[in-house]
Amino acid sequence: MQRRSWFLLVLFAALFTSVVYCPTVVRAQEASVSRKVKSKVAPVYPELAKKMAISGTVRVAIVVATNGSVKSTKVLGGHPLLIDSAVDAVRKWKFESGPDDTPGVVEFKFQPEN
Numbered sequence: 001m002q003r004r005s006w007f008l009l010v011l012f013a014a015l016f017t018s019v020v021y022c023p024t025v026v027r028a029q030e031a032s033v034s035r036k037v038k039s040k041v042a043p044v045y046p047e048l049a050k051k052m053a054i055s056g057t058v059r060v061a062i063v064v065a066t067n068g069s070v071k072s073t074k075v076l077g078g079h080p081l082l083i084d085s086a087v088d089a090v091r092k093w094k095f096e097s098g099p100d101d102t103p104g105v106v107e108f109k110f111q112p113e114n
Contacts, residue, residue: 032104032105032106033062033064033095033102033103033104033105033106034102034104035064035068035095035096035098035102035104036095036096037093037094037095038068038094038095038096039093039094040089040093041089041090041092041093042089043082043085043086043088043089043090043108043110044085044088044089045085045110046081046082046084046085048081049079049081049082049110050112052081053112054079054081054082054110055110055111055112056078056079056082056109056110057077057078057107057108057109057110058075058077058078058079058082058083058085058086058107058108058110059075059076059077059078059105059106059107060073060074060075060076060086060087060090060105060106060107060108061073061074061075061076061103061104061105062074062090062103062104062105062106063101063102063103063104064095064098064101064102064103064104065101066097066098066099066100066101067097068094068095068096068097068098069094069095070090070091070092070093070095071101073087073090073091075087076105078108079110082108082110085108085110086106086108086110089108090106090108093106
């Protein structure tokens with residue numbers, strides 16, 4: 001039983017240090033939308049992606065409604081572990097109001113820090 005406790009302690013320590021000392025960031029988002037962004041919400045780097053050191057760019061096509069909210073989204077590309085976080089974030093963005101719906105593309109760059 002003592003051997004199992006020792007193993008669990010070492011496993012916990014290894015996981016804890018990898019989470020604490022393996023910071024990750026989402027680099028500046030690029031938006032190719034003709035309307036000005038009033039507020040952005042940064043995506044959360046998924047824990048599993050952090051542990052696996054997954055990086056990449058997620059591209060999301062959006063349609064901005066006349067009131068400035070994101071009306072619809074469509075994923076154009078990106079790692080499956082990063083997509084949900086990017087879509088959840090961009091749905092919370094707010095743009096200036098406009099006379100018509102406006103299409104655009106937003107890119108999120110997920111990258112572990114070294």
